Amino acid sequence: xxxxxxxxxxxxxxxxxxxxxxxxxxxxxxxxTALVPxxxxxxxxxxxxxxxRRLGDVLAGVRVEQAQVIIGPMTTLNALERDxxxxxxxxxxxxxxxxxxxxxxxxxxxxGGSLAQRDPGYDPPVLLAALDAQVRLLxxxxxxxxxxxxxxxxxxxxxxxxGELLGDIVIPLPSATTAIAVAKHTPRxxxxxxxxxxxxxxxxxxxxxxxxxxxxxxxxxxxTLRSREAEDRLTGRVWDEEAVASxxxxxxxxxxxxxxxxxxxxxxxxxxxxxxxxTLAQAYREAADRRTEAKTHV
Amino acid sequence: MNPQRIVSLRVNGVQRDVLAPANRLLVDTLxxxxxxxxxxxxxxxxxxxxxxxxxxxxxxxxxLLLTVMAEGAEITTVEGVTPTxxxxxxxxxxxxxxxxxxxxxxxxxxxxAMNLLEEEPSATPTQVADWMSGNLCRCTGYYGIVExxxxxxxxxxxxxxxxxxxxx
Numbered sequence: 001x002x003x004x005x006x007x008x009x010x011x012x013x014x015x016x017x018x019x020x021x022x023x024x025x026x027x028x029x030x031x032x033t034a035l036v037p038x039x040x041x042x043x044x045x046x047x048x049x050x051x052x053r054r055l056g057d058v059l060a061g062v063r064v065e066q067a068q069v070i071i072g073p074m075t076t077l078n079a080l081e082r083d084x085x086x087x088x089x090x091x092x093x094x095x096x097x098x099x100x101x102x103x104x105x106x107x108x109x110x111x112g113g114s115l116a117q118r119d120p121g122y123d124p125p126v127l128l129a130a131l132d133a134q135v136r137l138l139x140x141x142x143x144x145x146x147x148x149x150x151x152x153x154x155x156x157x158x159x160x161x162x163g164e165l166l167g168d169i170v171i172p173l174p175s176a177t178t179a180i181a182v183a184k185h186t187p188r189x190x191x192x193x194x195x196x197x198x199x200x201x202x203x204x205x206x207x208x209x210x211x212x213x214x215x216x217x218x219x220x221x222x223x224t225l226r227s228r229e230a231e232d233r234l235t236g237r238v239w240d241e242e243a244v245a246s247x248x249x250x251x252x253x254x255x256x257x258x259x260x261x262x263x264x265x266x267x268x269x270x271x272x273x274x275x276x277x278x279t280l281a282q283a284y285r286e287a288a289d290r291r292t293e294a295k296t297h298v
Numbered sequence: 299m300n301p302q303r304i305v306s307l308r309v310n311g312v313q314r315d316v317l318a319p320a321n322r323l324l325v326d327t328l329x330x331x332x333x334x335x336x337x338x339x340x341x342x343x344x345x346x347x348x349x350x351x352x353x354x355x356x357x358x359x360x361x362l363l364l365t366v367m368a369e370g371a372e373i374t375t376v377e378g379v380t381p382t383x384x385x386x387x388x389x390x391x392x393x394x395x396x397x398x399x400x401x402x403x404x405x406x407x408x409x410x411a412m413n414l415l416e417e418e419p420s421a422t423p424t425q426v427a428d429w430m431s432g433n434l435c436r437c438t439g440y441y442g443i444v445e446x447x448x449x450x451x452x453x454x455x456x457x458x459x460x461x462x463x464x465x466x
Contacts, residue, residue: 001321001323003320004320004321005320006320006364006366008366029367032364036323036364037342037343037344037362039321040342040343049364051366051367053367078356098428101344101432102345102432102433103357103410103429103432104344104357104358104359104410104432105359107353107356107357107358108358108359108362189431190431191345191431
């Protein structure tokens with residue numbers, strides 16, 4: 001591994017100042033589970049690493065509030081997986097995270113890192129995209145909220161520019177009639193990357209119509225994305241197998257997977273269709289069950 | 299550039315101040331500086347688990363951590379869990395259940411198993427299979443490993459469930 005300077009700023013403003021001053025040769029370091037392997041192969045050759053480890057107090061932690069969940073970017077995937085309150089309000093988070101890499105990686109890798117890497121094969125951003133989550137992008141001079149599944153795709157699934165750091169991830173709490181389902185399809189064990197990762201959110205209205213449908217996909221395009229066209233095909237309608245099949249086909253037609261050892265382009269596209277359909281159906285069933293439950297309790 | 303710095307670690311309960319350049323991996327410090335060769339180097343990218351150590355009680359891949367990232371942390375290697383005389387019960391279980399052959403992955407397997415049993419003293423076959431799936435063994439296969447870990451779990455479940463969990 002090439003030599004570099006290692007800096008450990010003690011405050012967020014110091015870290016942002018350093019990254020701005022040092023420019024493109026510097027990289028921020030959180031868990032390092034992605035960055036260190038890249039540095040070993042030489043794919044990434046920073047001259048300075050700006051470690052965020054002393055900023056854990058300000059950048060890590062989970063807060064479940066009335067209308068939203070706020071997650072510090074330095075929160076490890078394992079800490080999110082263990083968080084009992086988060087599991088209560090957002091069980092899909094634990095369901096997906098328990099299927100990400102192995103537990104050693106989850107002990108170290110951070111949720112912010114999974115967004116900063118902007119790797120479409122990463123699972124956590126897929127769920128965040130389906131949840132309409134936003135993340136604060138910080139520089140020495142500014143802070144702005146960006147959508148994780150930015151429809152303009154300029155910051156889709158985020159990444160970091162020179163001088164930037166991630167701040168809080170803000171997730172609106174799903175409504176009581178919303179259910180979320182996730183699926184990671186891999187013919188091997190879940191430790192491997194998925195062929196396709198799907199996260200779907202379905203909200204049911206008073207008459208059983210789909211008032212909101214979110215479909216997020218990972219692993220099958222250059223970026224983690226939302227299938228807005230497929231979502232539009234279902235929103236406002238009642239559940240109908242044919243319409244769902246057609247929406248899944250729409251989602252699959254729009255992806256641009258790369259053929260590799262995990263499957264050909266055609267296979268990945270076919271699996272996208274299958275898993276969008278299944279994941280939507282699961283989310284719908286759960287939302288419908290919840291609705292029935294709520295009615296019987298009245 | 300890359301100046302040496304003194305990094306304070308607590309390794310197996312002993313304070314160790316090591317002189318390390320910023321780009322030295324924790325696994326290299328453990329093996330080359332501290333002579334703790336129980337920790338192995340396998341894939342080098344956090345997949346195989348041969349370099350597993352405990353950092354503040356939790357499993358990590360020491361091939362992915364810079365030594366400087368472990369400053370102030372408590373590190374446990376397989377040497378630290380092995381009594382002066384005899385074996386740790388988890389180590390003995392691996393022998394009793396045929397959970398090892400060449401032994402290269404075993405230090406990592408032992409530490410992974412200990413961390414699981416610490417967190418889930420009544421780990422089920424599925425929990426064992428899920429947790430241990432991050433530690434690869436290329437000779438024994440996994441039945442013996444899963445059985446060894448389960449034998450130390452309070453559920454004490456073995457038999458057909460193990461086979462099902464091990465193949466999932």
